[in-house]
Amino acid sequence: MEIRDSVEPASCKNMEDIRAEIDCLDHKIISLLGKRFQYVQAASKFKTSETSVRAPERFKAMLQQRRVWAEKEGLNPDAIEKLYSDLVNHFIAEEMKKWKQENDTA
Numbered sequence: 001m002e003i004r005d006s007v008e009p010a011s012c013k014n015m016e017d018i019r020a021e022i023d024c025l026d027h028k029i030i031s032l033l034g035k036r037f038q039y040v041q042a043a044s045k046f047k048t049s050e051t052s053v054r055a056p057e058r059f060k061a062m063l064q065q066r067r068v069w070a071e072k073e074g075l076n077p078d079a080i081e082k083l084y085s086d087l088v089n090h091f092i093a094e095e096m097k098k099w100k101q102e103n104d105t106a
Contacts, residue, residue, distance in 0.1 A: 037094070040092075041098055043095065047095075050099070053092065059088060066081060066084045067081050
């Protein structure tokens with residue numbers, strides 16, 4: 001993907017500018033999600049049980065914090081909570097697979 005100077009939304013001259021900026025942002029977001037996933041995978045080595053992998057209290061607190069951040073950004077907190085709930089549940093499932101492989105005593 002081409003690296004480009006960012007154009008503020010109000011400065012976009014046409015739909016091509018807007019689409020290019022959205023694509024650039026989405027590429028950065030996906031890259032950051034990939035990095036987040038690397039941390040999730042690295043966390044598995046510090047977990048001592050399936051419950052610690054799932055970390056239900058942390059999950060609940062994390063979703064609440066994302067709701068606060070969403071509100072501060074003028075975003076719908078329900079939509080952001082759903083997005084993160086889906087994303088993190090997927091990451092937890094992947095971390096659980098890794099944790100079970102690393103802790104397989106059979």
